[in-house]
Amino acid sequence: MCSHQTSCQSAGSGAPHIVAAHPEQGWNLLCNGAIVFDDTGELLPDGRVVAPHRVFAERLAVAA
Numbered sequence: 001m002c003s004h005q006t007s008c009q010s011a012g013s014g015a016p017h018i019v020a021a022h023p024e025q026g027w028n029l030l031c032n033g034a035i036v037f038d039d040t041g042e043l044l045p046d047g048r049v050v051a052p053h054r055v056f057a058e059r060l061a062v063a064a
Contacts, residue, residue: 016030016034017030023038033045039052040053
């Protein structure tokens with residue numbers, strides 16, 4: 001894992017990048033050790049959980 005400084009390949013962008021993708025299971029491992037789920041939830045390396053932040057259907061744009 002990186003501490004997201006110069007050891008990270010995407011340090012210029014400021015955002016952690018995916019180091020292991022598992023779309024068939026619905027999650028990705030980021031270079032900072034966080035696991036991001038397709039439902040937008042996260043499991044952080046220290047065990048904390050970030051709840052999913054879903055958009056309600058009424059707020060989605062509908063293509064005509």
